[in-house]
Amino acid sequence: MTPDQQFIRTERPFEWTDLAVFALLLTVIYAVVTVAREWTGPLQAVAEIHTEPRYLPLYALYSLTRGLCAYAISFLFTMFYGYAMARVAGAERIMLPVLDILQSIPVLGFLPGFVISMVHLFPHRNLGLEIASVLMIFTGQAWNMTFSFYSSLKTVPGDLVAVTRLAKMSWWERFFRLDLSFAATGLVWNSMMSMAGGWFFLTVSEAFVLGEHDFRLPGLGSYMSLAIERGDKHGQLLGVLAMLAMIVFFDQIVWRPIVAWSQKFTDEETGSAGRSWLWEKIRRSRIWRLGSSSVGFVWRRSAPKLNGNATPQERPRHQREFLWRWLKRALIGAGAVGVLFGFARYVHLLTTLSMTEWLHLLSSTAMTFLRVASAVALASLWTIPAGVMIGRNPRWSRLLQPIIQMAASFPAPMVFPLVVGGMMALGFGLGTSSIALLLLGTQWYVLFNVIAGASAIPRELWEVTRLGQFSRWMRWRTLILPALFPSLLTGWITAMGGAWNASIVAEYMKYRGDTLTTVGLGATISQATERGDFHVLAAAVGIMAVTVVGFNRLVWRPLGRRAQTRYSITN
Numbered sequence: 201m202t203p204d205q206q207f208i209r210t211e212r213p214f215e216w217t218d219l220a221v222f223a224l225l226l227t228v229i230y231a232v233v234t235v236a237r238e239w240t241g242p243l244q245a246v247a248e249i250h251t252e253p254r255y256l257p258l259y260a261l262y263s264l265t266r267g268l269c270a271y272a273i274s275f276l277f278t279m280f281y282g283y284a285m286a287r288v289a290g291a292e293r294i295m296l297p298v299l300d301i302l303q304s305i306p307v308l309g310f311l312p313g314f315v316i317s318m319v320h321l322f323p324h325r326n327l328g329l330e331i332a333s334v335l336m337i338f339t340g341q342a343w344n345m346t347f348s349f350y351s352s353l354k355t356v357p358g359d360l361v362a363v364t365r366l367a368k369m370s371w372w373e374r375f376f377r378l379d380l381s382f383a384a385t386g387l388v389w390n391s392m393m394s395m396a397g398g399w400f401f402l403t404v405s406e407a408f409v410l411g412e413h414d415f416r417l418p419g420l421g422s423y424m425s426l427a428i429e430r431g432d433k434h435g436q437l438l439g440v441l442a443m444l445a446m447i448v449f450f451d452q453i454v455w456r457p458i459v460a461w462s463q464k465f466t467d468e469e470t471g472s473a474g475r476s477w478l479w480e481k482i483r484r485s486r487i488w489r490l491g492s493s494s495v496g497f498v499w500r501r502s503a504p505k506l507n508g509n510a511t512p513q514e515r516p517r518h519q520r521e522f523l524w525r526w527l528k529r530a531l532i533g534a535g536a537v538g539v540l541f542g543f544a545r546y547v548h549l550l551t552t553l554s555m556t557e558w559l560h561l562l563s564s565t566a567m568t569f570l571r572v573a574s575a576v577a578l579a580s581l582w583t584i585p586a587g588v589m590i591g592r593n594p595r596w597s598r599l600l601q602p603i604i605q606m607a608a609s610f611p612a613p614m615v616f617p618l619v620v621g622g623m624m625a626l627g628f629g630l631g632t633s634s635i636a637l638l639l640l641g642t643q644w645y646v647l648f649n650v651i652a653g654a655s656a657i658p659r660e661l662w663e664v665t666r667l668g669q670f671s672r673w674m675r676w677r678t679l680i681l682p683a684l685f686p687s688l689l690t691g692w693i694t695a696m697g698g699a700w701n702a703s704i705v706a707e708y709m710k711y712r713g714d715t716l717t718t719v720g721l722g723a724t725i726s727q728a729t730e731r732g733d734f735h736v737l738a739a740a741v742g743i744m745a746v747t748v749v750g751f752n753r754l755v756w757r758p759l760g761r762r763a764q765t766r767y768s769i770t771n
Contacts, residue, residue, distance in 0.1 A: 234258070235265045238418070239330045249416055249426050251435050256423070256442040263406070263419040264446055266330070267398050270337035274394055277342050278387075282349035283379070296350075297749065303343040303697040304748030305741055306704050306725055307336050307401045311408055315415065326417075333417055336405040340701065341394035344645060344694035348390040348652075351690050352383030354764055381465050385655055386687065388462040389648040390694075392455055392605055397698060399443075399611040400641050403428075404705060408729075420446070424614050429710045440614055447609045455605050549738045557736060561724065565743050568707070568721040571635050572699040576692060578635075579643035584688070587647050588680060591654025592662075608644035612637065613705050620709070620716065630707065631718040637706035638699045645695035646688070653687025654680075686763040693756050700748055 285295040314332040322328030356378065364374045380387075398405075402421030416422045420443055427435030590597050590604070616637055623633035657679070665675045703722025708715070717723045721744055728737035 231261055231265075235262065238262065239325075239327050241326050242324060249418060249422050251423070251426065251432065253438050255418075256420070256438060259418055259420050259423050260442050260446045262417070263402060263421060264450070266334050266337055266405070266419065267395060267402075269334045270341055270398055271391070271395060273334070273338050274342040274345055275391070277338075278345040278349050282346045283353065283375070285346075286350050286353035297753075299343065299346060300749045300752045301745050302339075303347075303694075304700060304745040305339070306701045306722070306744065307339055307404055310336060310339050311729060315408070329415055329417055333405045336408075337398040337401065340397040340401045340405075343697060344397065344690075345387065345390045345394050347690055347694055348386040348649070349383050351686060351760075352386050353379055355686060356382050384462050384465040386649070386652040386690075388458055389652040391458075393608060393644055393648045393694075395450075396608040396610075396644055399447075399609060400613065400698075400702065401705070402611050403613050421611075425710075428617055436614070436617065443610060443614060444606070447606050451602060451605050451609065456602065459601065459605075546738060546742070549735045550742070552735045553739055557739070561721070561736075561739055561743055564719055564721045564724050564740075565747055567631075567719050568700070568703050569747065571638055571706075571720065572696055572703065574635050575638035575642055575699050576646070576695050578639055579646050579695060580692075583643055583647040583691075584650055584684070587650025588654045588684070591651040592657070604644075604647065608648070612640040612702075613709075615640070616705070616709060629718065630709075630716045631720075634703070634706040634718060634720070638702050641702040641706075642695040642699045645698055646691040649687045649691030649694075650684060653684040656687070657683045689756065689759055689763050693752065696751070697748060700744055 281295065281299070284291050285299070286292070311332075314335050315329070318328035318332040318335075320328075322331075360378055360382070364378055369377065402419070403425045404421070406417045406419040406421035407425040408415050416425075420439060424436065424439040424443075426432075427439055590600050619636055619640065620630065620633050623636060661679055661683070665679055670678065700722075703720055704726050705722070707720035707723035708717045708726035710716075717727070721740055725737060725740045725744070728734075728740060
């Protein structure tokens with residue numbers, strides 16, 4: 201009797217997992233219909249946010265849908281933008297500074313343009329505000345994923361590239377078999393950080409004030425924003441519990457199996473680290489097996505046959521090059537016209553500022569820069585040793601990975617009132633407390649990249665240090681820190697960018713019916729958005745962008761070149 205026959209005879213005619221998966225499918229269909237009804241509903245001047253606990257599951261569904269839509273856009277953006285920046289000749293000189301600028305613009309900097317354009321595009325439906333909210337969440341997700349993917353592609357070993365050329369792989373084969381595989385570990389960890397970054401600005405993305413207009417969308421972010429404004433501790437607790445429940449579910453069904461899958465791209469065996477018991481049960485159900493086999497059959501029948509043996513003469517390379525040159529010139533010309541027009545309008549706004557406002561903006565920038573640098577430095581003190589321990593020790597990885605994933609996914613602004621209350625009880629004002637708030641939101645950027653970098657260190661190098669009887673300090677100095685440097689640099693870059701963005705909620709917040717603020721660029725941006733002072737908002741966003749881009753060019757860019765040439769373990 202064959203194993204398949206034994207499986208057929210011993211398999212029960214009915215499993216509870218089949219019923220559970222069928223119920224899950226019905227739930228997904230109902231959720232899609234519910235969300236579609238909300239998105240296409242009539243536009244309301246101010247959406248009514250209910251504080252009763254029975255609305256929390258529905259609000260969690262709305263927030264999760266917005267986060268997933270934003271992540272899908274972020275992933276596609278990462279694939280196209282990151283690949284073009286790393287692989288297209290000459291693109292890096294233009295696309296990398298643009299990415300620096302986009303990363304440096306806070307969420308509220310995109311708010312007026314997104315909201316006004318979407319509301320005008322869909323004046324009678326909620327769809328415009330929903331798209332604006334998704335796009336604002338996208339601005340908190342995309343940049344660190346793109347930086348990670350770009351950094352991975354720039355450090356792909358040359359001998360592996362040579363192998364793909366000798367094998368005459370097509371572009372498509374090289375992208376999937378080499379580029380994505382090499383970048384998988386860092387991309388997975390930064391994807392988790394991206395979702396966490398989107399949750400960080402959930403209260404801003406679902407409840408935003410623009411001049412005299414108060415836009416609110418039903419969701420956990422707007423629920424928590426209303427509870428914080430009212431000082432409703434019971435509502436805040438329920439909102440935190442609902443957010444935790446959503447994060448735990450998403451961790452079990454998505455992140456744990458993805459982390460386990462990504463381990464095959466490293467040389468470490470981590471056992472069951474990252475596995476999801478819920479996902480394993482779903483995979484054993486008949487509905488899942490039937491669906492996956494059907495999708496696999498359709499994919500094999502419809503996927504194009506890749507011909508890696510085709511010679512260069514058999515490919516219309518000259519036609520593609522001519523088309524690409526024409527398309528590139530057209531895009532550059534259209535982009536130049538748009539940039540010039542936008543720059544002229546921007547300069548016109550800046551001319552309306554007084555000297556007093558400029559001095560206030562510059563002093564605010566200096567204060568926020570000190571807080572951002574302090575937060576990233578404090579984060580590095582504990583994330584580097586902790587990340588190495590988690591990335592290299594399978595036991596600690598199995599124990600701590602789920603905890604870290606859930607802690608990083610939880611939006612820090614939801615616990616800001618507790619932190620601020622504790623700091624104020626100790627005699628600290630918001631100026632000092634905001635450093636702790638920035639630390640809560642940015643430490644995970646460094647930690648996740650350190651974990652990814654530590655996981656990628658070849659086992660042979662660890663064996664060399666063991667056989668050579670290196671001391672602990674010598675091992676850190678000669679192996680760990682040099683090998684971690686490219687990943688650590690990515691973490692620092694994205695952490696500082698995230699800290700600048702987080703300053704808009706760390707330096708200006710509603711607390712127990714009062715407004716707490718301190719001197720800082722983030723507070724200036726929040727106040728200008730709330731009052732509708734677009735000339736101050738434009739100037740503040742421009743100064744933040746110039747500061748971040750200037751620091752990247754003067755500090756991070758030289759360190760990045762050094763990381764690619766000297767500290768890459770693949771060179």
